[in-house]
Amino acid sequence: MISTQLASVIRCRRGIFGAGGDSIPKRGTKVLPFVVAVVGAALAFSADAQTNLKIGVVNIGKLVEAAPQAQTVTDKLKTEFAPRQNEILKMRNDLQAKMDRFQKDQAVMGEDERTTLERQVRELQRDLQRTENEYGEDLNVRRTEESNKVLRDIAQRVQAYASAQKFDLVITDAVYFSSTIDITADVIKALQQDGARPGGAGAAPPKSGAGTAPPK
Numbered sequence: 001m002i003s004t005q006l007a008s009v010i011r012c013r014r015g016i017f018g019a020g021g022d023s024i025p026k027r028g029t030k031v032l033p034f035v036v037a038v039v040g041a042a043l044a045f046s047a048d049a050q051t052n053l054k055i056g057v058v059n060i061g062k063l064v065e066a067a068p069q070a071q072t073v074t075d076k077l078k079t080e081f082a083p084r085q086n087e088i089l090k091m092r093n094d095l096q097a098k099m100d101r102f103q104k105d106q107a108v109m110g111e112d113e114r115t116t117l118e119r120q121v122r123e124l125q126r127d128l129q130r131t132e133n134e135y136g137e138d139l140n141v142r143r144t145e146e147s148n149k150v151l152r153d154i155a156q157r158v159q160a161y162a163s164a165q166k167f168d169l170v171i172t173d174a175v176y177f178s179s180t181i182d183i184t185a186d187v188i189k190a191l192q193q194d195g196a197r198p199g200g201a202g203a204a205p206p207k208s209g210a211g212t213a214p215p216k
Helices: 002-017 027-051 060-066 068-105 111-164 184-196
Strands: 055-058 169-172
Touching: 055 184, 060 068, 060 111, 060 184, 068 111, 068 184, 111 169, 111 184
Parallel strands: 055 169
Antiparallel strands: none
């Protein structure tokens, strides 16, 4: 009785799953070719996209040196700091004159006169040192501020040039790149053409007064 029921169950299972294990559908063998095809198509598309990329490289140092904006900053700082520069020159001349007088006349000076002149020399040296330090600090701050403005302006102009020329990617100062993708000279030409226009970035401000260039 039990063996008859077991035989019936076995026939039932064979009817559901087939006569043998090989008749079970192998789903993996149907999915695998599809996955391979999709991955292959994606890789081919990626390679093709990279091949068609328009890439450029720029040298920021050369751009800053050649950009009209950099000369504009130099002229602006020269005009802005000319009064303080002249003040420092006057203090130096005054100090030198007092030191020359002390060296020349100290032998014939009275005690009070010599003491007074020595004190004046020391005070003038101290004032000159403080004035020069303040001048240098303020000049460095202003130079940094204006340099950052120039860099931002150049970056915007590089972006505008790249967009107009349909570049996909522009990078700065790569470790190695072919000269065929170096667009520095072209960007410099665009900067200079833009700066040469009336009221452009390269137009220098009117100079109001004499004065030597700020010390570096």
